[in-house]
Amino acid sequence: MNDILQGMARAARLVVTLDADLVEITALSLQVSLGAAVIASAIGLPLGAWLAINRFPARRVVIAVLNALMGLPPVVVGLIVYVLFSRSGPLGALGLLFTPTVMVIAQVIIITPIVASVSHQAIRELWADYHDLLISLKANRLQRIVTLLWDGRRALMTASLAGFGRGVGEVGAIMIVGGNIDHATRVLTTAIALETGKGAFDMALALGFVLIGLAISVNLALHFLSRTERGSRW
């Protein structure tokens, strides 16, 4: 209990004084996980919509697999990405291992199924309402997807934010592919793991509170920017 209070006090001190190291790792956390969430949304949202409006034989299997992939263990993804991008691996010549770029790649793999799965659920319900209308307007596939994505944007924002949340709190994959290098690839979660290893629980907790604060800020910012939940609108 005492550790938690000390952690909170320490977090407040770090944030108020804009500690240089804290700013650096927080910025990298944001950069990596927001980047991954944007890319995962670009892939996952259209994929979810496409799955919702198309009927094909293996559809049930594809959706089941997609749902299962939501639970993809980050440490396994990290290991696979590491082996691919290691100098001795097939993509080693790119020299991307232990850079923020490969951290984004690992996180895209982890969160795309979440974005696709959640958006598929949302679009499916919307599609039930819009089905007759869009068919009678003779909208083609692309037009249907675009319409559904636009009208379902609130729910889809939740899908993207769920992906971001999973990314920003994830440690297993980025620890392996990023390497937690000071001033290069250290992010909030790997720094927390490091401080815990030093037995410095107050510092680890302080970083934890900053991480939670960051996740809440990003969510709030997006909701304000997209003007959801205003009194006059539903």
Added chain:
Amino acid sequence: MKFRTIIAAAATAVFATMAQAEEMKMSVTTSFANSGLAEVLLPEIEKDTGITVQLLVVGTGQALKLGAEGDVDAVLVHAKAAEEKWLAEGNGTHRREIMYNDFIFVGPSDDPAGAAKADKATGALQAIAAAQAPFVSRGDDSGTHKMELSLWKAAGIEPQGDWYRAVGQGMGAALNTASGMNAYIMSDRASWLKFANKGDLKLVFEGDPVLFNQYAFLPVNPAKHPHVKNDLANKLEAWLVSDRAKALIDGYMLNGEKLFTFNAKAE
């Protein structure tokens, strides 16, 4: 206006990274990084040689693996047998001894097994095994783990049973576990001194020469991995064996204790 400022800032950031002349990656063991010595040496290395050394802090097993795959330019670890095997496989150019520190045994402050009364490290382990007192092992194929296993072997004991708990994690996590279970554990001295969550644990045994822990620097073989920065690794090695490094390593104190002893030989 604002947009222009952002572009300018981004451009500055890009050029700043480009201007950072020389960067190399080195995998090191947790004990070296936990000791705090890295924070003393790295800025001096950058000042004297212009090399920014990026550290990958992992166990010895993984550190050597990263070198074998060509993902780092050099390795700094402490497990002689594993290092020599690694060299024999053609992964590195040579092995240069730099410095040593030592291992200690940590245990509950009332020392139920009486490990403190032993006069040798193997005796302390025999006392712990005889008492079936909880003992936390790294169990992660690290240099520390290998050293622990070799000591058990020398003590003539096959450690197994409820009391012997292999956690498969780094030194810090293992110390946290020992602290939580009030168990015995073998640690390097630096990690123990810096460890903030000691609980009811204290140092129970130290000083046996078999507990000395030799660190060696191993550049990755450029014949196997042409992209590695062998020139930077050699420059770094020259610095690590210099009088300047000797003064910094020998002079590094933690809580008033000297941690590392420089013992690199001139070639």
